[in-house]
Amino acid sequence: MTGSDRWDETALAWESGSAAINESRNRGWEWRATPAGSNAPELLIGHRTTDAHHDVVRIEMLQTPPHAIGARFAFGDWGKREALPLRGPVDGPPEDVLRQVMGWPDDAPH
Numbered sequence: 702m703t704g705s706d707r708w709d710e711t712a713l714a715w716e717s718g719s720a721a722i723n724e725s726r727n728r729g730w731e732w733r734a735t736p737a738g739s740n741a742p743e744l745l746i747g748h749r750t751t752d753a754h755h756d757v758v759r760i761e762m763l764q765t766p767p768h769a770i771g772a773r774f775a776f777g778d779w780g781k782r783e784a785l786p787l788r789g790p791v792d793g794p795p796e797d798v799l800r801q802v803m804g805w806p807d808d809a810p811h
Contacts (some may be wrong), residue, residue, distance in 0.1 A: 718767060718795035719759065722747065725758075725799055747799070748779070754787060755779040756802050760795045769798035773805060 722732060722745070730749045734742035745760040757779055758771035773787030791801050 718769075718799070721796040721799040721803075725749070725803055728803060730756075732801075750776070751807055752776065753807070756805070758795075758799050758802055767795050769793065769795040771798045771802040773802070 722730075725747055725755055728749070730747050731746045735744040735746065736742065743761070743763050745762060746799045747760075749756045754776055755774045755778070756771070758769055760767055760769045764771070770790050770792040772786035772791070774784055774786050778784035786809065788805055789802070791798050791811075
Protein backbone atom coordinates (compact mmCIF):
# COMPACT_ATOMS: atom_id res chain seq x y z
CA MET A 702 0.00 0.00 0.00
CA THR A 703 1.42 3.38 -0.95
CA GLY A 704 1.50 6.42 1.31
CA SER A 705 -1.21 8.01 -0.82
CA ASP A 706 -3.45 4.94 -0.43
CA ARG A 707 -2.92 4.99 3.34
CA TRP A 708 -3.86 8.68 3.49
CA ASP A 709 -7.03 8.05 1.44
CA GLU A 710 -7.96 5.20 3.80
CA THR A 711 -7.40 7.41 6.84
CA ALA A 712 -9.43 10.29 5.40
CA LEU A 713 -12.36 7.99 4.60
CA ALA A 714 -12.20 6.41 8.07
CA TRP A 715 -12.20 9.85 9.70
CA GLU A 716 -15.14 11.04 7.58
CA SER A 717 -17.32 8.02 8.39
CA GLY A 718 -16.20 8.06 12.04
CA SER A 719 -17.13 11.74 12.33
CA ALA A 720 -20.61 11.00 11.04
CA ALA A 721 -21.04 8.24 13.63
CA ILE A 722 -19.80 10.54 16.43
CA ASN A 723 -22.30 13.20 15.33
CA GLU A 724 -25.09 10.62 15.35
CA SER A 725 -24.06 9.48 18.83
CA ARG A 726 -24.24 13.06 20.13
CA ASN A 727 -27.80 13.24 18.82
CA ARG A 728 -28.51 10.11 20.90
CA GLY A 729 -27.18 11.64 24.12
CA TRP A 730 -23.54 10.55 24.05
CA GLU A 731 -20.88 12.81 25.55
CA TRP A 732 -17.35 13.02 24.17
CA ARG A 733 -14.03 14.27 25.52
CA ALA A 734 -10.60 14.51 23.96
CA THR A 735 -7.30 13.59 25.58
CA PRO A 736 -5.21 15.57 26.19
CA ALA A 737 -7.91 18.08 27.10
CA GLY A 738 -8.05 21.17 24.88
CA SER A 739 -5.78 19.67 22.23
CA ASN A 740 -6.32 20.48 18.56
CA ALA A 741 -4.83 17.05 17.74
CA PRO A 742 -6.15 14.67 20.42
CA GLU A 743 -4.57 11.27 20.99
CA LEU A 744 -7.84 9.76 22.20
CA LEU A 745 -11.54 10.46 21.93
CA ILE A 746 -13.62 8.87 24.68
CA GLY A 747 -17.37 8.73 24.25
CA HIS A 748 -19.92 7.48 26.76
CA ARG A 749 -23.62 7.25 27.45
CA THR A 750 -25.06 6.43 30.85
CA THR A 751 -28.48 4.98 31.68
CA ASP A 752 -29.90 3.81 35.00
CA ALA A 753 -28.67 0.26 34.29
CA HIS A 754 -25.43 0.55 32.33
CA HIS A 755 -22.65 2.64 30.88
CA ASP A 756 -21.65 2.39 27.18
CA VAL A 757 -18.10 3.49 26.36
CA VAL A 758 -16.16 3.87 23.09
CA ARG A 759 -12.47 4.80 22.95
CA ILE A 760 -11.03 5.99 19.62
CA GLU A 761 -7.25 5.99 19.22
CA MET A 762 -6.68 8.94 16.90
CA LEU A 763 -2.92 8.54 16.38
CA GLN A 764 -3.27 5.20 14.64
CA THR A 765 -3.50 5.19 10.85
CA PRO A 766 -6.34 4.59 10.26
CA PRO A 767 -7.93 5.37 13.65
CA HIS A 768 -8.89 2.35 15.79
CA ALA A 769 -11.72 2.01 18.31
CA ILE A 770 -12.83 -0.30 21.09
CA GLY A 771 -16.22 -0.25 22.81
CA ALA A 772 -18.02 -2.03 25.65
CA ARG A 773 -21.02 -1.87 27.97
CA PHE A 774 -20.46 -1.91 31.72
CA ALA A 775 -22.89 -2.25 34.59
CA PHE A 776 -23.79 1.14 36.06
CA GLY A 777 -20.90 2.26 38.27
CA ASP A 778 -18.40 -0.30 36.96
CA TRP A 779 -16.81 1.75 34.16
CA GLY A 780 -13.29 2.73 35.15
CA LYS A 781 -13.03 0.21 37.97
CA ARG A 782 -9.98 -1.99 37.80
CA GLU A 783 -10.83 -5.53 36.67
CA ALA A 784 -14.52 -4.72 36.01
CA LEU A 785 -15.83 -7.05 33.29
CA PRO A 786 -18.14 -5.62 30.61
CA LEU A 787 -21.73 -6.78 30.21
CA ARG A 788 -21.27 -6.62 26.42
CA GLY A 789 -18.15 -6.44 24.30
CA PRO A 790 -15.50 -5.47 24.01
CA VAL A 791 -15.71 -4.93 20.26
CA ASP A 792 -12.90 -3.40 18.28
CA GLY A 793 -12.27 -2.14 14.78
CA PRO A 794 -12.84 1.02 12.75
CA PRO A 795 -14.50 3.81 14.79
CA GLU A 796 -17.68 3.90 12.70
CA ASP A 797 -18.21 0.12 12.96
CA VAL A 798 -17.58 0.00 16.71
CA LEU A 799 -19.71 3.02 17.53
CA ARG A 800 -22.62 1.90 15.37
CA GLN A 801 -22.51 -1.59 16.94
CA VAL A 802 -22.43 -0.22 20.50
CA MET A 803 -25.20 2.32 19.73
CA GLY A 804 -27.26 -0.55 18.30
CA TRP A 805 -27.18 -2.61 21.49
CA PRO A 806 -30.62 -2.68 23.08
CA ASP A 807 -30.92 -1.03 26.47
CA ASP A 808 -32.08 -4.24 28.17
CA ALA A 809 -28.61 -5.65 28.95
CA PRO A 810 -28.69 -8.79 31.10
CA HIS A 811 -27.65 -8.24 34.72
